[in-house]
Amino acid sequence: MHSDERFNRTVERIASEAFWLRTYQAAINGMRVEAVGLDFFRVSLNALKDARLIRMIRVLEDDSETASFWYLLRCNGPLIDRAARKAGLDLAELKQIAARLRGIRNKTFVHIDKDGVFDPQQYYRDASLTNDKVAKFCDRLWETMKDVYLSVHGKELEHDVYSGEDIKVLARLRDEAESA
Numbered sequence: 001m002h003s004d005e006r007f008n009r010t011v012e013r014i015a016s017e018a019f020w021l022r023t024y025q026a027a028i029n030g031m032r033v034e035a036v037g038l039d040f041f042r043v044s045l046n047a048l049k050d051a052r053l054i055r056m057i058r059v060l061e062d063d064s065e066t067a068s069f070w071y072l073l074r075c076n077g078p079l080i081d082r083a084a085r086k087a088g089l090d091l092a093e094l095k096q097i098a099a100r101l102r103g104i105r106n107k108t109f110v111h112i113d114k115d116g117v118f119d120p121q122q123y124y125r126d127a128s129l130t131n132d133k134v135a136k137f138c139d140r141l142w143e144t145m146k147d148v149y150l151s152v153h154g155k156e157l158e159h160d161v162y163s164g165e166d167i168k169v170l171a172r173l174r175d176e177a178e179s180a
Contacts, residue, residue, distance in 0.1 A: 006142020007075045010067040011152045015145040017059045022142040023162045024052040025135050041171060052134070057105045059141070060098035067140070068100075072148070079151055082146070087143035097137060100127035 031045045062070045073080045079094070083093055102103040104123045107116035116123065 003014035004075065006067065007072065008152055010071055010075075011145070011148055014059060014069055014072060015149045015157055018138075018142045018145040019159055021052060021055050021059070021138040024048050024055070024163050025138040026164040027136065027167065028052065028131070028164075030167035037176075041167075042173075051084065053101075053104070053109060056097075056137070057101050057110070058133070060093075060094070060101055061105075069094075078149060082103050083144045083147035083151070084140075085149060087140045089137075089144045094137070094154075096131075100129060103127065108119050122155065124139075 028048050030047065031041060031048070037121065059069050061068045069080075083089075084094075104127055105111075107113040107123050108120035109123075112120075146157055
């Protein structure tokens with residue numbers, strides 16, 4: 001058990017954020033359903049992408065005033081590094097992702113930059129974070145934080161597993177109701 005209460009609480013918080021990132025990603029992956037125009041599925045997909053993005057920004061903010069993933073690394077580098085390596089999470093690549101997210105955060109997603117307003121999508125293009133890259137990050141961060149949580153708290157993190165499979169069922173029910 002780590003003795004620093006802030007560190008321990010941050011492990012809990014970042015593990016929770018990682019859980020929701022992985023869960024949102026499962027739902028996003030399950031949203032591969034036919035949706036024409038604006039329907040619940042399209043609205044939900046956009047909301048999930050926004051929720052995923054803000055959690056990624058929150059977890060990866062690299063500032064001395066935040067209790068983010070980087071705070072955990074600064075406090076106990078060997079523990080975080082070991083868990084990340086075990087999970088296949090490349091910390092150098094993660095630093096690059098965090099830097100790319102900063103432009104999105106500061107210029108269009110959280111703030112509306114007066115110059116960025118002319119082409120807000122440019123920040124997303126510059127970040128080049130594909131769904132596959134983000135999915136890989138979500139899975140590996142989740143595995144990392146489960147390991148860290150176990151090391152710090154001496155027990156496994158209790159959690160449910162969401163696969164997103166129910167989305168196809170809901171889409172089928174929608175389609176059947178529309179054709180009836």
